[in-house]
Amino acid sequence: MTDNSYIRTLVIFDIDGVIRDVGNSYRKALADTVEHFTSGEYRPTLTDIDELKSEGIWNNDWEASQELVHRYFETQGKSYKAVKINYKTIVDFFQRRYFGTDPNKWNGYICNERILLGLPYLEQLSLANIDWGFFSGATRASANYILQDRLGLQSPILIAMEDSPGKPDPTGLFATVSLLQSRTDHISMVIYAGDTVADMQTVENARQVEPRINWVGVGVLPPHVQENPSEKNAYGKKLKQAGAAVVIDNIQDLTPRMVKHLLKDESEQW
Template identity: 55%
Template sequence: MSMPIALAIFDIDGVVRDVSGSYRRAIADTVEHFTQGHYRPTPTDIDQLKSEGIWNNDWKASQELIHRHGQVSDRTYNTDYKAIITYFQERYRGTGDDPKQWTGYITQEPVLMSAQYLAKLAHEGIPSAFFSGATRGSANYILQQRIGLSDPILIAMADAPSKPDPTGLYMTIKQLEATVPSGLPVLYAGDTVADMATIKAAQTHCPERLWLGVGVLPPHVQADVIYRDRYSKTLQEAGADLVLNHVEQLTPEKIQALIQSQND
């Protein structure tokens, strides 16, 4: 391994795995169920909600969409949070707690990152970790069972406050710095406004360190050029220093160039 030059931390949903047919489908299913079939949010509806930067938790996002539709339609719907979580998880994960027995949408998620890519980063002096609003079970399902990583560093939903609070990012960095020098530049790659707001909050709180936000366009926004460009602009306006179509375009060379451009 080369001398460490930076830390790369990745969000999971929309970056490491394509959740357009799983998490987002589960949101739509849940909202449709709890609005008694009156409203099924489109991918654009969900993106618009998430562009507000505070709906990183998909259970809360589902609850909010149900609540808002009730307001505009003048109807009263059940928005019990525990009931929403139960229904959502049955669609997304399936029944049961054993990941080997899951049958829900999670089993169909396309993988967007390889173990070889992470190994290349590490070889070039860029150790990596994960900070995600996903549950630990679903995050480890993709990282360990699908990608094949062994005991990855992960801060998940129950470990830290929701983004854009940067606490979870700091916790991830602390674990990485158990084996590398402290104070290295930090890159955080994510696909939402909340992800970019997280890295900006860290920059505000700890300006002595170099913080870099990398926006990754989720697959579902790339089918339409106008939508893709608008989504990219939204990430840039939220603080992204760089926006990519695919996470593995964040090569060691691109990371080095990005750090150099900020230091010039």
């Protein structure tokens, strides 16, 4: 292996379900949106939403809302093309639920989000010479609200929805690495911690494009699936099947010690 003074591991975090609990914000706004556009006939459960997202292509909650509306109408005998739904109208409705109705002071579901880590955890990573940043499918405004306003981070490294194609396209992950690379030495491993199948598939796709870097997916179980043991086990299994090297209950379980073990395991494989 390379001399330790030149070895650097990067940890890149997804935000939704990893840094913040979105069970009563994004997921609730999604359910509201589907219920509204099906005229109150169908309100997806958290399990319904998880099943959709386990397909790996519905990371965008606006698109996920539209898809669930279409799938409901298909069960009613209406084809996808026959159901005319304006995408912008879906986005606008969703955003009013999530951000609220006051453009000057958010009063929507975003205000209910619970933070899943503390600054001491991030400081612990930095002290261990582990650089970190964020790659999320959330809008930049939403991501900065949690990172800067709630966590108190100053100018965090962030690639958000507006900056790259949606996951599992790895472009945003590469962009985050590029921003972090400018202030670090040789990269030995990149860990991406996420809570969805699409997050793990993003890591797999990055490995295919840039095999010279050790890419490691860490699956994080979102809070809402941990209330039921069978749901928790099933969700973790899907993350593993999608490529997660390890599945953890809380992002703060990804300690510098665990990172060191992951680095050792990956180095032995290589």
